[in-house]
């Protein structure tokens with residue numbers, strides 16, 4: 225099945241049609257999307273600033289990540305569900321927008337950065353949990369994460385202007 229056919233099939237689903245046809249559903253879903261991404265990006269930024277050694281310097285990286293990661297993941301799932309519903313309502317249009325494509329690429333890169341960090345620097349976190357500044361691998365991961373997530377938000381907001 226060609227991509228365009230798949231996107232048209234997604235858009236033709238009863239759920240997508242209901243969202244597209246309602247003056248109420250899309251705004252409510254977008255409000256939940258915004259609330260979810262505020263918590264996703266907010267909790268990630270807190271950890272990134274700690275990894276850079278510029279915030280929460282009195283708290284260990286392990287303690288902070290234990291406090292925040294549960295919220296990050298729960299709200300990420302909520303952002304994924306609400307984003308997918310909005311996407312489905314006009315899949316053929318959104319898929320063709322540079323801002324949407326850019327957002328998905330940046331989301332994937334942010335995920336890769338997190339995987340590289342967890343497979344690398346984070347494995348020895350017990351040794352540098354309260355160290356200031358944290359080791360270069362942690363600081364690079366924090367800086368990259370902040371940059372990529374800022375890009376996701378910029379692209380996400382720009383979608384609405386296209």
Ligand code: HEM
Nearest residue numbers: 258261264300303304307308310311376377380381383384
């Ligand atoms: C946690 C990751 C995500 C972040 C940080 C994010 C960020 C954003 C932001 C900032 C907006 C603009 C909201 C506004 O000001 O009204 C937005 C809208 C949107 N997002 Fe996301 N998003 C995420 C995940 C997703 C996913 C996974 C999808 C789709 C598969 C998606 C699809 C959309 C769509 C379709 C819009 C609506 C654009 C419009 O106004 O027409 N988002 N997102």
